[in-house]
Amino acid sequence: MLQASGLTKEFKGFVAVNNVDLTVERGTIHALIGPNGAGKTTFFNLLTKFLQPTSGKIIYDGKDITSKSSADIARLGLVRSFQISAVFDDLTVLENVRIAMQRRRGDSYDFWRSEAVLGQYDDEARGYVESVGLGDFINHRAAELSYGRKRALEIATTLSLEPDMLLLDEPMAGMGQEDVERISALIKRISEGRTILMVEHNLSVVANLSDRITVLARGEVLAEGDYDTVSKSPEVIEAYIGAGHD
Amino acid sequence: MSTNENTNTATPAMNRSVGMPGHMKIIFVVLLAVLIALPFMVYPVFAMKVMCFALFACAFNLLLGFGGLLSFGHAAYFGMASYVCAHAAKVWGLTPELAILAGTVTAALLGLLIGSLAIRRQGIYFAMVTLAFAQMVYFFALQAEFTGGEDGIQTVPRNDLLGLFPMGDDIVFYFFVLFVTFGGILFIYRITHSPFGQVLKAIRENEPRAISLGYHVNRYKLTVFVLSATFAGLAGATKSQVFHLASLTDVHWSMSGEVVLMTLLGGMGTVLGPIVGAVIVVTMQNYLAYLGAWVTVIQGCIFVIGVLMFREGIIGVLSKIFKKPL
Numbered sequence: 001m002l003q004a005s006g007l008t009k010e011f012k013g014f015v016a017v018n019n020v021d022l023t024v025e026r027g028t029i030h031a032l033i034g035p036n037g038a039g040k041t042t043f044f045n046l047l048t049k050f051l052q053p054t055s056g057k058i059i060y061d062g063k064d065i066t067s068k069s070s071a072d073i074a075r076l077g078l079v080r081s082f083q084i085s086a087v088f089d090d091l092t093v094l095e096n097v098r099i100a101m102q103r104r105r106g107d108s109y110d111f112w113r114s115e116a117v118l119g120q121y122d123d124e125a126r127g128y129v130e131s132v133g134l135g136d137f138i139n140h141r142a143a144e145l146s147y148g149r150k151r152a153l154e155i156a157t158t159l160s161l162e163p164d165m166l167l168l169d170e171p172m173a174g175m176g177q178e179d180v181e182r183i184s185a186l187i188k189r190i191s192e193g194r195t196i197l198m199v200e201h202n203l204s205v206v207a208n209l210s211d212r213i214t215v216l217a218r219g220e221v222l223a224e225g226d227y228d229t230v231s232k233s234p235e236v237i238e239a240y241i242g243a244g245h246d
Numbered sequence: 247m248s249t250n251e252n253t254n255t256a257t258p259a260m261n262r263s264v265g266m267p268g269h270m271k272i273i274f275v276v277l278l279a280v281l282i283a284l285p286f287m288v289y290p291v292f293a294m295k296v297m298c299f300a301l302f303a304c305a306f307n308l309l310l311g312f313g314g315l316l317s318f319g320h321a322a323y324f325g326m327a328s329y330v331c332a333h334a335a336k337v338w339g340l341t342p343e344l345a346i347l348a349g350t351v352t353a354a355l356l357g358l359l360i361g362s363l364a365i366r367r368q369g370i371y372f373a374m375v376t377l378a379f380a381q382m383v384y385f386f387a388l389q390a391e392f393t394g395g396e397d398g399i400q401t402v403p404r405n406d407l408l409g410l411f412p413m414g415d416d417i418v419f420y421f422f423v424l425f426v427t428f429g430g431i432l433f434i435y436r437i438t439h440s441p442f443g444q445v446l447k448a449i450r451e452n453e454p455r456a457i458s459l460g461y462h463v464n465r466y467k468l469t470v471f472v473l474s475a476t477f478a479g480l481a482g483a484t485k486s487q488v489f490h491l492a493s494l495t496d497v498h499w500s501m502s503g504e505v506v507l508m509t510l511l512g513g514m515g516t517v518l519g520p521i522v523g524a525v526i527v528v529t530m531q532n533y534l535a536y537l538g539a540w541v542t543v544i545q546g547c548i549f550v551i552g553v554l555m556f557r558e559g560i561i562g563v564l565s566k567i568f569k570k571p572l
Contacts, residue, residue, distance in 0.1 A: 048458065050454065050457075069462070070457045070458065071457050071460050071461055071462045071463070072460075074457070074458055074459060074460035075460040079458060079459070079460075080458050081458075082454065082455065082458070086452055086454065086455035086458070087452070087455075088447065088448045088451040088452055088455070089451055089452075090447060090450075090451050091444075091447060091448065091451065095444065098444075099444055099445065099448045099456075099459065100459050102441060102444065102445070103459060103460050103461070105441065107462075107465075108440075108441035108442050108444070108445050109442055109465075109466075109469055110440060110441055110442055111436070111437040111440045111442035111443065111469070111473065112433075112436065112437075112440065113440050113441060114436065114439065114440060115439045115440055115441055115443065115444055117441060118441055118444065157459070161459065161460070
């Protein structure tokens with residue numbers, strides 16, 4: 001589904017991502033883990049072209065997307081989320097979801113038309129909002145939501161685009177245990193018929209959810225496989241705990 | 247370009263919430279009533295000046311309050327439109343509506359040119375780029391032949407509207423200006439409450455997220471920039487017909503500053519804020535004119551107090567009190 005080959009990003013005098021090869025199989029949940037500073041988020045930014053790779057190639061669904069813009073990649077059905085919750089604070093919960101669905105009209109440069117035309121999406125948007133358990137908050141401004149609910153809203157917004165593949169950047173970051181369980185269940189549910197690549201620190205979440213795990217350290221792939229293989233790999237243990245513990 | 251226009255217009259959802267909310271309708275109707283009575287109560291030229299600046303501030307607010315872009319060079323569009331309109335009326339002998347149209351189109355083209363370069367930068371850099379271009383426009387206005395340099399273009403005639411109706415009488419012309427400015431402000435309201443306006447708000451709130459949803463944000467920014475420049479031009483062109491004059495004051499950077507002041511004082515991102523801000527600033531300039539340079543000092547003090555005490559502006563504060571968008 002998604003294939004990165006030889007992906008490299010150099011900042012001045014520093015290689016953040018070094019020659020990474022990664023293949024995500026269709027219909028799987030693939031996790032990307034690694035210690036802080038391993039280059040996970042940079043790698044995400046490269047895949048979605050928020051950063052320009054120094055070298056390497058990205059193939060998505062058989063198409064070379066290396067030279068496409070971020071917005072165009074999203075239009076192909078490869079949609080990302082962000083580490084810090086990305087909602088539109090001043091819009092209501094309903095409007096947050098609707099703004100994504102509005103993409104179906106194509107571009108919205110029609111500044112002369114009333115926004116009432118967006119009412120056509122209300123019912124379906126309400127469905128997405130309810131599916132992530134935010135039905136009671138539908139007319140609240142997003143800024144008023146708790147952190148966990150903002151993440152849920154973000155997922156509802158992303159889902160309404162009906163993407164084929166999701167890139168989730170630490171979907172559980174900064175969440176309490178209750179929220180973690182709710183979002184885990186949600187991710188499991190939405191993975192039906194979709195491909196997911198996620199960066200996650202919470203190892204129990206990774207162990208439960210993912211079919212395959214890639215470990216990054218210092219910008220390079222350290223190990224790849226299912227949870228059992230990866231967790232027993234001496235390199236991975238060393239990278240997480242640090243050298244000199246033998 | 248919307249692909250499914252037909253289904254858009256046919257949805258039953260449309261009937262649920264057509265147009266603006268009830269309280270805004272009432273406010274606009276009352277405002278219109280007041281404006282119709284106004285020229286019989288105050289000096290009509292003063293009333294027209296207030297309306298032109300209200301439109302100018304609303305145009306600026308479209309860019310700042312809804313697009314999240316702080317331009318520090320809006321005098322360029324206001325001023326160039328003023329010059330072109332004056333030139334068109336005086337030298338080409340165009341009727342008011344065509345002269346104003348010529349000025350407005352000039353502002354739109356200028357906005358397209360400057361905007362397409364400026365939107366590549368963000369924040370303070372964006373403001374600096376717009377200021378730099380506005381200064382170039384000022385220099386052009388100072389040097390070019392047709393602008394009359396220091397003198398400006400004076401004794402600009404008001405030709406017959408549509409070639410039929412004499413516009414010499416200020417009260418008669420007032421109603422034409424009312425039509426243009428009030429219509430402009432309503433149009434800006436519509437822009438902010440359109441599908442386009444929704445995307446604009448999303449970009450203002452969280453640009454990376456808007457990109458990740460598949461929006462080409464730079465195209466939206468450029469569109470709103472051009473729209474804002476166009477309405478600023480409409481205001482400037484109309485102003486030169488009101489005063490029979492286009493001058494360097496219209497393109498000077500202090501004009502760019504004044505519109506920032508009006509918008510922030512009234513409340514950026516609100517519908518009525520720029521109008522209220524324009525009324526206050528223009529009224530002060532007119533009725534405190536005998537104080538001379540002290541007007542600027544008073545303006546400065548009011549601005550400082552405004553920013554310290556109520557950062558959302560007058561209408562922003564009222565909007566919070568009444569818990570309604572105003």
